[in-house]
Amino acid sequence: MSIFSPLSPMEPLGLETERLILRRWRKSDFKPFARMNQDPMVMEFFPRRLDAEQTQALIQRIERGFEEHGFGLYAAELKESGAFIGFVGLSVPSFNAHFTPAVEIGWRLASDQWGKGLATEAATEVMRAGFEDFGLTEIVSMTAVNNLRSRRVMEKLGMQTSSEDDFEHPYVPAGPLKKHVLYRKLRP
Template identity: 50%
Template sequence: MAAMLELESARLILRQWHDDDLSAFASLCEDPQVMRFFPDTLSRLQSAALIGRVRGHFAEHGFGLWALQRKDSGSFIGFTGLNEVCFDAPFTPAVEISWRLAREHWGLGFASEAAWAALGAGFERFQLAEVVAMAAVENIASEQVMKAIGMRRNTADDFDHPCLQGHSLQRHMLYRINREQWLETLHG
């Protein structure tokens, strides 16, 4: 297997996961504020299982959810990356971009910066035609990141997440960006 692609932005390294990331990642996933737009927080064991699935996705597809590390402090702050959507919906099959950062790193532009680097890898290295992003309609902070990286929403694409039937977070917005739109944003 080829070495996993590592990405860099001005302030961040998007890298493979290290075993010692688990403690900080589990703390992040146990934070009710970080997880407020998810059905529940994750236990340490669930966080470890998620890291295992992320590693498997990288092995299968060459891309996935990169661990985020600040260049200035070396601190692990969360993840950002590309993931195959694993449920059926009108827009699938699709590759989704997503992010999750520890609360103390919110509001500093890290999510947008890392997402921009991940989009670049998706379109340049992995030759993806389109990338989607989704979030509960109440998740305004994620929507701001989607807009900041040039993604576009057609409210007719909004959907009820099939894994959240009956949950208050079931309704999701869908944003999209294709390679041409990304190039426009890049050179815009």
């Protein structure tokens, strides 16, 4: 069974929540995103912080995802101020694992936006769109086992995990971040 609907790829949709606009990326997003990718708090559960060149390459990969699949990691903007605060969206993992092919929901928000429920708010809408608009049958999410903040968001989304799904992330070097937990949610 395909994880994609017969309609995808389709024209990427922008999404909205009560407090956020989730949209395609703009040139003006680069500087605040590059700052985020240098923030040790934001990047705590990633193997390394990203420099400007790596940040630009990541934005280009994100844009390719929109072109290939019709969805991607949306730039998240506060409705109230128009400020870029990070990303929330869907992507297709580029590695082979026991759960791939798959569509992953993920987020990265500026640390000054944590604790406000924004990741959960945005991810709830992205998950709805994944199932209803893009016809996905399952959405997964993954993080380092010790990333409790992201795990709480996954649980608030109604995602479930099993220790049988834990895996060693192939792109993460040996160390405390290598072991990842996988969460899943099937289309309701």
